[in-house]
Amino acid sequence: MKLKMISxxxxxxxxxxxxxQEGATAIxxxxxxxxxxxxxxxxxxxxxxxxxxxxxxxxxxxxxxYRIDGAEVALRAELACRIAVRPIARxxxx
Amino acid sequence: xxxxxxxSACCGTxxxxxxxxxxxxxxxxxxxxxxxxxxxxxxxxxxxxxxxGKTTLYNRLxxxxxxxxxxxxxxxxxxxxxVKDENGRAVALIDLPGIYSLSPKSEDEKVTxxxxxxxxxxxxxxxxxxxxxxxxxxxxxxxxxxxxIALGLPVLVVLNxxxxxxxxxxxxxxxxxxxxxxxxxVLASATNGEGLPAxxxxxxxxxxxxxxxxxxxxxxxxxCREWAIRVGAKASYRRPAGPVWTRRLDAIFLHRWWGPLIxxxxxxxxxxxxxxxxxxxxxxxxxxxxxxxxxxxxxxPEGLLRSLLLDGIWKGVGSVxxxxxxxxxxxxxxxxxxxxxxxxxxxxxxxxxxxQVGLNGKCFIPLLSAYACAVPAIMATRTIESxxxxxxxxLIAPFMTCSARLPVYTMFIAAFVVNRPLLGVxxxxxxxxxxxxxxxxxxxxxxxxxxxxxxxxxxxDAHFIMEMPPYRRPTLVSLGLRLMDRGRAFVFRAxxxxxxxxxxxxxxxxxxxxxxxxxxxxxxxxxxxxxILEPVIAPLGFDWKIGVGLVTSLAARxxxxxxxxxxxxxxPESRAxxxxxxxxxxxxxxxxxxxxxxxxxxxxxxxxxxxxxxxxNSWKWPILQFAYMSVLAYAGAFLAxxxxxx
Numbered sequence: 001m002k003l004k005m006i007s008x009x010x011x012x013x014x015x016x017x018x019x020x021q022e023g024a025t026a027i028x029x030x031x032x033x034x035x036x037x038x039x040x041x042x043x044x045x046x047x048x049x050x051x052x053x054x055x056x057x058x059x060x061x062x063x064x065x066y067r068i069d070g071a072e073v074a075l076r077a078e079l080a081c082r083i084a085v086r087p088i089a090r091x092x093x094x
Numbered sequence: 095x096x097x098x099x100x101x102s103a104c105c106g107t108x109x110x111x112x113x114x115x116x117x118x119x120x121x122x123x124x125x126x127x128x129x130x131x132x133x134x135x136x137x138x139x140x141x142x143x144x145x146x147g148k149t150t151l152y153n154r155l156x157x158x159x160x161x162x163x164x165x166x167x168x169x170x171x172x173x174x175x176x177v178k179d180e181n182g183r184a185v186a187l188i189d190l191p192g193i194y195s196l197s198p199k200s201e202d203e204k205v206t207x208x209x210x211x212x213x214x215x216x217x218x219x220x221x222x223x224x225x226x227x228x229x230x231x232x233x234x235x236x237x238x239x240x241x242x243i244a245l246g247l248p249v250l251v252v253l254n255x256x257x258x259x260x261x262x263x264x265x266x267x268x269x270x271x272x273x274x275x276x277x278x279x280v281l282a283s284a285t286n287g288e289g290l291p292a293x294x295x296x297x298x299x300x301x302x303x304x305x306x307x308x309x310x311x312x313x314x315x316x317x318c319r320e321w322a323i324r325v326g327a328k329a330s331y332r333r334p335a336g337p338v339w340t341r342r343l344d345a346i347f348l349h350r351w352w353g354p355l356i357x358x359x360x361x362x363x364x365x366x367x368x369x370x371x372x373x374x375x376x377x378x379x380x381x382x383x384x385x386x387x388x389x390x391x392x393x394x395p396e397g398l399l400r401s402l403l404l405d406g407i408w409k410g411v412g413s414v415x416x417x418x419x420x421x422x423x424x425x426x427x428x429x430x431x432x433x434x435x436x437x438x439x440x441x442x443x444x445x446x447x448x449x450q451v452g453l454n455g456k457c458f459i460p461l462l463s464a465y466a467c468a469v470p471a472i473m474a475t476r477t478i479e480s481x482x483x484x485x486x487x488x489l490i491a492p493f494m495t496c497s498a499r500l501p502v503y504t505m506f507i508a509a510f511v512v513n514r515p516l517l518g519v520x521x522x523x524x525x526x527x528x529x530x531x532x533x534x535x536x537x538x539x540x541x542x543x544x545x546x547x548x549x550x551x552x553x554x555d556a557h558f559i560m561e562m563p564p565y566r567r568p569t570l571v572s573l574g575l576r577l578m579d580r581g582r583a584f585v586f587r588a589x590x591x592x593x594x595x596x597x598x599x600x601x602x603x604x605x606x607x608x609x610x611x612x613x614x615x616x617x618x619x620x621x622x623x624x625x626i627l628e629p630v631i632a633p634l635g636f637d638w639k640i641g642v643g644l645v646t647s648l649a650a651r652x653x654x655x656x657x658x659x660x661x662x663x664x665x666p667e668s669r670a671x672x673x674x675x676x677x678x679x680x681x682x683x684x685x686x687x688x689x690x691x692x693x694x695x696x697x698x699x700x701x702x703x704x705x706x707x708x709x710x711n712s713w714k715w716p717i718l719q720f721a722y723m724s725v726l727a728y729a730g731a732f733l734a735x736x737x738x739x740x
Contacts, residue, residue: 037557040479042315043194044561045234049316056344059353060446063455063558065344070231070333072340072562074442074455079557 015087017052017066018080025053026085028068033082041083045069052085135221137186138297141206141242142226143235144192145563147254151226151284152189153575155293172209179298187297188220191476196241202476210245222248222301224293229253229281230264230334230564236322239275240309248301249277256281256288258564262334271329276305285569337564340435344562347439357443360436361462364427368497372420379419383412401612402600410596410656411589417652418584421497424466425580426573432459433568438560445558451540452547454480454558457487461539464494468702470580472709479559482551486543488706489719492697493539495532498651502693503531505655509674510686534694538726591700592656595649599642599660615665634692634731635685647698654693684738688731696727 020026029048031038045068046052055067063074142148156175173189190209191202205214212219225242227235232253243249253259253266259281272279278296282289310321346352387408394400431437437459445455456478464471471491478484495503513522547553602620604612615621623645624638631641639661647654655673662676671679677686697703697720706716 039195039197039315040559044559047315047319050319055341056348058442058445059348059350063442063445063560065348065442065562069234070336071234074438074445074558074560074562076445076449076454076558079559 014084016081017075017083017085018064018077020054020085020087022054022057024087025051026087028052028083028085030084031082032084033079037079044073045071046073046083051088134183135185135248135297137188137218137220138222138224139188139190139210139220140224140226141190141193141210141238142252142254143194143228143238145561146192146226146228146235147284148192148226149189150569150572151252151254151282151293152187153571154284154287154290156187177294177297179294183298185297186218187224188217193238195238210242210247220247222250222296224250224252224296226252226254229255229259229266230262230337232266232331232333233319233322233326236325237310237318240306240318240321241312243275243277243304243306244309244312246303249275249304250293250296250301251275251277251279252289252293253279253281254284257283257286258337259334262337263332264334265330265332266326267330271325271331274307274325274328276307340562340564343565344439347436348442353439353443357440360431360440364424364431364462365465367427368420368424372423375419375423376416380412380416383408383416387412398604401604402597405660406596406600407593409659410599410653411593414592414650414652414656415585417497417501418581420500421466421584422577422581424497425470425577428463428466429573429576430568433566433572435563435565437462438562441560442562449558451543452553453483453486453543454478456558456560457483460487460491461494464491464496467496467498467580468492468494468699469583469705472702472705475709480553480557482547482553485710485715486546486551488709489546489715490539490543492699492702492719492723493535493542493695495535495694496651496699498699499531499693501652501655503528503690505673506677506686506690509677510683531690531694534691538695542722591649592653595646595653596656596660599646599657603660615661620661633735634688634728635682635735636689637680639680640685640689644692644698649698649700651693651698684735687738688735691734692727692731694727695723695730697723 014029015026017026017028028046028050031041031046031048033041047069050069053067055065055072057064058074063076064080065072065074066080140148140152152173152175155177156173172191175187175189176184177187178184188209190206193203193206196203196207196210208214209217210220210223223242223245225239227239239249239251251271253268253271259266266281268279268281278301280289280292280296282293308321308325310318312318347356387404390408391400391404394403428437431440440462441455441458443455444458448455448457457475459477460471460474463474468491471494472488475484475487475491478487507524507527511524511527513524515522516526599620602623603615603618605619606613606617612618620642621638624642627641627645628638631644636644639658642661643654643657646657658677659673662671662673662680665676667679681689703716703720706719707713710716
């Protein structure tokens with residue numbers, strides 16, 4: 001899978017997926033993960049350029065359920081913190 | 095509305111401009127094409143992502159004419175079934191594992207790819223492929239369709255869950271999509287049967303290879319997605335608003351406080367149902383079996399044959415068959431939870447707890463089913479992506495109190511524990527003893543998991559990635575087929591392994607003959623074998639009869655009851671007593687407790703050993719597991735016996 005991995009989160013407009021609040025929406029732009037794991041996530045819809053919404057955090061705060069491309073996927077924070085996103089202002093209703 | 099849009103071109107000779115301009119209804123779509131052609135597909139493969147309703151559709155098409163098999167050398171299971179048309183012509187349909195992609199990275203995907211390319215021995219290469227996708231989320235799944243089309247085989251695209259698509263306000267122009275993809279496309283619903291005639295039609299008429307207008311570069315994920323969106327837009331695809339009910343239900347089932355409470359109530363409820371409803375069912379079944387045995391016995395002449403058929407086979411096999419209602423009930427309850435989508439939520443809730451022992455929430459589902467039977471549980475571990483987590487789950491699953499331990503626990507507790515109320519009428523000392531045994535197995539599973547995850551199966555980073563399917567009403571067809579499948583496996587086991595054990599046991603107890611009559615039990619072959627074993631098990635307080643029971647229960651745990659039943663039924667000293675009284679005469683309460691602990695830990699089940707061998711593809715793991723559990727069982731029983739005698 002040829003996909004540029006973004007391991008540099010110093011970009012001021014970027015955040016980790018795990019940092020988003022419940023209900024927030026963002027554009028995904030990079031997965032800093034092993035290729036196999038990144039591919040599995042991409043098959044589930046985690047493709048750069050796609051909108052992702054924090055649907056619901058689990059009863060204990062973790063894992064969190066993300067809505068992406070019409071599907072809902074639960075991820076632990078330790079994985080979500082390695083997915084880079086660009087938050088969209090909340091007023092821009094998705 | 096089910097529409098079958100056939101492409102006209104053959105194997106890539108021209109772009110798919112051939113989709114008909116008029117919408118045609120399913121049945122007669124390509125009727126004039128197949129007139130006179132005798133050719134039929136030999137084998138057709140069914141592929142699709144998980145949760146696309148692929149299996150339900152497959153079950154509807156093939157009904158009970160299917161067999162479960164395993165690909166040689168790998169742990170991936172497939173179903174093969176037959177579809178017949180009204181003229182009696184048959185096509186073999188292979189149901190392949192649920193996949194998201196066709197990259198050879200996961201085992202499931204690699205096997206699917208190999209099957210589609212005809213690289214599997216003894217498996218004919220499919221001549222056509224049905225790709226089933228969820229129509230409520232078309233964009234995501236079109237990429238898989240593109241990959242299948244790229245194989246060059248005739249393809250039928252089934253847009254499943256059409257009923258949900260419409261209910262939620264979605265829409266798609268099937269003909270436009272067929273034109274884009276260059277393949278026939280059917281809107282279908284496996285739950286209500288919509289679109290099935292069109293699929294049947296595809297199977298029984300010659301189809302052309304796909305000729306898509308444009309395929310994406312398959313290695314470029316963002317590019318694939320853009321292509322999927324473009325194709326979806328050209329087919330006027332309108333994604334449904336989203337399942338409102340799923341969000342409402344999730345607000346309850348994943349609620350901060352209600353979520354865990356409902357989770358606990360569900361787990362307790364599963365067991366409560368199997369005991370409160372299952373036990374009377376099993377008892378009723380038992381009396382039917384007993385009565386039938388007596389009636390059959392009246393027709394048989396006195397003698398060795400009658401003894402073999404009645405005391406040997408009927409009693410032995412019957413004592414195991416009795417658990418069929420309870421086991422089916424447990425599978426039914428778990429099946430409902432799984433098909434409804436709740437188990438995925440339960441996995442999310444269980445994840446934090448499972449993380450404490452180094453596992454993840456996905457391991458919870460197989461472990462819950464292991465309370466019914468370790469065999470399907472171990473097969474269900476396939477959904478766990480992490481190899482190490484999967485291995486750990488396989489190794490601890492047999493510690494969960496499976497339904498085969500139930501008869502042993504029930505029998506010995508009833509014989510040795512005097513029932514006194516502890517907490518009201520419903521929770522007495524017997525219930526407490528049963529609960530303690532469940533807890534014992536669970537605690538040992540947790541300890542073992544921690545040991546494994548801290549040593550040989552240590553993983554760098556654990557993951558939990560779980561797609562949440564929408565809540566759905568479980569269908570009777572799918573539940574029924576699942577129960578048939580499980581019931582068949584159980585009866586098959588009772589009819590083979592346990593039948594063989596009971597016959598061998600009967601021979602060993604009856605021979606050598608003295609003047610044409612069976613000798614006293616103490617002089618039979620089985621007694622001699624048991625007496626050889628006695629020194630080994632004497633430290634646990636067991637006598638030779640229990641020893642024989644332990645040996646026969648290596649085949650299956652519940653056989654010990656059949657064995658003790660046979661031995662005490664033949665022994666003149668205990669013939670007049672029921673089995674519980676006979677047991678009380680035979681061993682001390684301390685030894686009975688030791689036996690229960692032994693059964694809580696030991697891996698006495700050839701089916702489990704065989705499935706672990708198959709799933710781990712080596713003898714190393716099942717042998718290690720058997721040795722570990724046997725040592726634990728012996729040590730635990732020894733400790734229990736000594737402690738009880740203090």
